[in-house]
Amino acid sequence: MVCIKEFLNVVETRTSIRRFRPEPIPDEAIKRILWSATRAPTAGGRENWFFVVIKSDEMRTKIHKLLIDSHIKYAREIARMPQERIEKWRKLMEGGMYFAPLYIAVYIDTSKLTATGEVSAFNAEFIMEIQSVAAAIENAILTSWCFGVGSVWLGAPLLLEEEFRKLLDLPQEYKLMGIIALGYPQETPSPRRRRPLEEVFKVI
Numbered sequence: 001m002v003c004i005k006e007f008l009n010v011v012e013t014r015t016s017i018r019r020f021r022p023e024p025i026p027d028e029a030i031k032r033i034l035w036s037a038t039r040a041p042t043a044g045g046r047e048n049w050f051f052v053v054i055k056s057d058e059m060r061t062k063i064h065k066l067l068i069d070s071h072i073k074y075a076r077e078i079a080r081m082p083q084e085r086i087e088k089w090r091k092l093m094e095g096g097m098y099f100a101p102l103y104i105a106v107y108i109d110t111s112k113l114t115a116t117g118e119v120s121a122f123n124a125e126f127i128m129e130i131q132s133v134a135a136a137i138e139n140a141i142l143t144s145w146c147f148g149v150g151s152v153w154l155g156a157p158l159l160l161e162e163e164f165r166k167l168l169d170l171p172q173e174y175k176l177m178g179i180i181a182l183g184y185p186q187e188t189p190s191p192r193r194r195r196p197l198e199e200v201f202k203v204i
Contacts, residue, residue, distance in 0.1 A: 010142055010145050010146055011142065012191065013145070013189075013191060014141065014142060014145045014191065015150075015189045015190065015191040015192060016150075016151070016152040016153070017150030017151060017152055017181075017183070017185045017186075017189055018097050018098060018152055018181075019096060019097055019185070019186040019187065020099070020100045020101060020150065020181070020182075020183025020184060020185065020186055021101075021183060021184045021185070021186050022101060022183075023101065023183075023184060024055070024101050024102070025101055025102050025147075025149055025182060025183065025184075029144075029147045029149065030053065030102065032143060032147070033104075033140050033143050033144050033147070033149075033182075034051055034053070034104075034140070036139045036140055036142070036143035037049070037051065037106075037136040037137065037139050037140040037143075038136065039139060040132065040135035040136040040138070040139045041132065041135050042132040042135075042136075043125075043128035043129060043131065043132045044128070046112065046129070046132070047132075048108055048109055048112050048129050048132065049106060049107070049108065049132065049133050049136050050106075050107040050108075050109055050170075050174060051104055051105070051106055051107075052104065052105040052106075052107070052168050052170070053102065053103075053104055054102065054103040054104070054105065054168075055101075055102055059167075060099070060100070060101075060102075060103060062167055063103050063164075063167070063179070064093075064098060064099045064100075066157065066160055066163055066164060066167065067093070067098050067154065067156070067157065067179070067181075068090065068093045068094065068098075069160060069163075070156040070157045070158075070159050070160040071089065071093060071098075071156045072086060072089075072090060073156070073159045073160065074156040074159055075089060077159075078159075098152070098154070098181055100181035100182055100183040101182070101183040101184075102181075102182045102183060103179055103180065103181055103182070104140065104179070104180045104182065105157075105164065105168060105176065105178075105179045106133055106136065106137055106176075106177045106178050106179070106180070107170065107174040107175060107176055107177060108126075108129045108130070108133055108174070108175045108177055109171075109173055109174055109175075110126075110173045110174070110175050111171075111173040113125055113126060113129070130177065133177045133178075134177075137153055137177075137178060137180060140180060141153065141180065144182055148184060149182050149183065149184060150182070150183060150184065150185040150189060151180050151181060151182045151183075152180070152181050153178055153180055154178060154179045154180070154181060155178055157176060157178070157179045158176055158177075158178070161175070161176045164176055164179075
């Protein structure tokens with residue numbers, strides 16, 4: 001309980017960062033971030049997660065290009081944004097938004113599911129694996145902020161999962177769960193307001 005004040009401050013001040021300074025994140029911090037991810041709750045104790053750390057200039061540039069493509073696909077097919085807004089968003093991304101000193105792509109190895117465990121939103125085992133990975137991502141994000149490293153959890157890459165898998169040279173059985181972009185914030189972050197707590201719970 002000694003660290004409760006500091007921990008709650010990390011939770012309260014964390015916010016998604018979309019523009020990063022170019023300086024790299026120290027290896028020791030990266031290891032701590034990954035270690036924290038592996039301390040997350042994991043369904044059945046399976047630890048069925050796999051992290052791909054992207055640091056090289058060449059690979060980060062390719063990842064960023066796919067991030068732009070996946071966000072444009074999201075804007076057109078899911079958010080159904082007007083074309084003018086899509087083009088504005090594209091220019092922001094081409095101007096450096098989401099380009100980070102470090103990316104961590106997070107996967108589930110579906111070959112480790114049981115014989116009856118299909119990759120489906122209706123399969124309880126697979127849903128539990130997703131929940132475990134989501135907890136790992138949250139641990140990584142909070143620990144990053146302890147080091148002053150900002151992050152943004154990106155879900156749009158799921159729309160181009162095969163392209164990311166090929167680029168990262170992973171087996172077909174590995175299923176992408178998200179990509180975290182990490183780096184020191186370019187600007188002072190301002191956490192977004194949340195709905196009042198009274199609106200989102202009840203006591204029975």
